[in-house]
Amino acid sequence: MKSSDFLISTVKEAPNDAQIISHQLMIRAGLISKLASGLYSYLPMGLRIIQKVEKIIREEMNKSKALEVLMPVAQPAEIWKESKRWEEYGPELLRFKDRHDRDFCLGPTHEEVITNIAKQYLRSYKQLPINLYQIQTKFRDEIRPRFGVMRSREFIMKDAYSFHIDEQSLKETYQLMHQTYCNIFDRIGFDYRPVLADSGTIGGDSSHEFHVLAESGEDAICFSDDSDYAANIERAETLPQQKPKTAEQAIEKVETPGVKTITDVCNLLKVEPTSAIKTLIVEGNDNNLVALVLRGDHELNEVKASKIDGVKQPLQMAEEAVVKKQLGCSFGSIGVVNLEIPVIVDFAAAALSDFICGANEDDKHFIGVNWGRDTKKIIASDLRIVVSGDPSPDGKGSLEIKRGIEVGHIFQLGTKYSDSMNANVIGEDGRAVNMNMGCYGIGVTRIIAASIEQNHDDRGIIFPEAIAPFQLVIVPINYNKSSRVKALADQLYMDCLEQNIEVLLDDRKERPGIMFADSELIGIPHRLVISDTHADNGKIEYKSRKMPDKVEVDFKEVVSYILDKLD
């Protein structure tokens, strides 16, 4: 490709709504163009990258024997009503009516459509297992789109759905997909981790997210410093701790006027938050209240809390007015002494002795409180968000927390959709069985942003070769003046094309500085510079985007030199 035949749409300044580096660089390099909030066009340079990513995904998916399909973006309400998600999904699902006043939506995902297909065409266990995938545009009406294509409303996703006669078969394909995802992300050149994930209301214990490690990641993930354990922070468990020490202090009520928060209490009483507890009140299953107790320095993990027996799902914090009426005090003064509602205590809080808590009277707290002696019987459970340094749940090492960008998610759906949509096959014994399903997603467009987050410097993007829009850029100095430079550049360009090198010849009438800056901003991995000075010696200058040094290469050997670099 010659630059004069292409659209190089680089800009010096990014719009000021671009917050993170990948968004800024994607705009500046001219990969994307914003149409409206969360809606982006892919310009020629950006599309080439998408196609590279898609190619890798296709190759690896095909290798795993998955079959590609393509399903509609617009979907009729009927199938969503069948799966109950028309009601459950919420405003993220963009709904509209067609000219006949029939309900439709834009697909945020395709479980319903694929199940509908499976229902029609899968009749016998002999056709199973089967794994169908597509690379398709999705639409989710995000509350707050941000970070460019990282969290946009319209985005490209690879989604795969597998169908199985039993759980065993599902598990095998799940493992295969896990491996396939690793292959894909290895090829893309990510520093990533597969982590245990919460499988949401679907249940089942096997769900993994694939996270690219990056400071700007929206998710917190944690891993052991001494084993393979890695999990989304929502999912990471804490272990029961040792029994509390024997009580040393007597319980005593103290005045704490105006004190509402743990910080206030601790400042007033000159103690650390680790020796106080906080009591959160949530709604219970039958119109009652439930107390959740955490150590002062810990935070509630809402996913864990909502899974506790007797706690209303989804988790709902109690209204302060209701709490006042039933417990006789406001939020800041709730405590566990003489508390007449179910009390669930986090393991860490349950391990405390001689601690501080609210007195269930405004402006008063207890000090020297001990479990059992001063409280009724409690249930100890895992309630909190893990913190750095917690012991790893597998018993090996301690946890470290990093930020990650979720680029893939695989999980076992079981029979949720095949049950509600009645997708069954005839089994070996001649009876109909609802199929087990697995579901596997990769955010194609998000991958590009994630890769840039991980690979850039102050000059721009440093694309890994596997997904770079071009492998090589040829920068001729004085292409339009020096006939010798032009001849050499054209010759080299033709030679590269012959070797199927994805090469960009920058034949624009620009000064060298602009051409260097553009190629570095766009992040083309390899660069050759041709100039009269070098031509005098039969040399060409090579530079890798990753390395600071320039190398002189004989003109005759340059193509094989490049081929070697491309491996």
Next chain:
RNA sequence: CGGAGUGUGGCGCAGUCUGGUAGCGUAUCUGGUUUGGGACCAGGUGGUCAGAGGUUCGAAUCCUCUCACUCCGACCA
């Protein structure tokens, strides 16, 4: 949905308080000089100042409403 903010050539911004000819940088076009790190000179093109209504002799500027976008929060099978 709650809080905060911003809308002025493609992009980045000034002008708004204190009403009086629409401005700067960059990009773009033409001509010339340059050519190894975002050049210089000269001359152009391009804006109903987000939209609607109001006040005024006169509104980018003051008032009212609407819309869009951004940030923080809530939400996220």
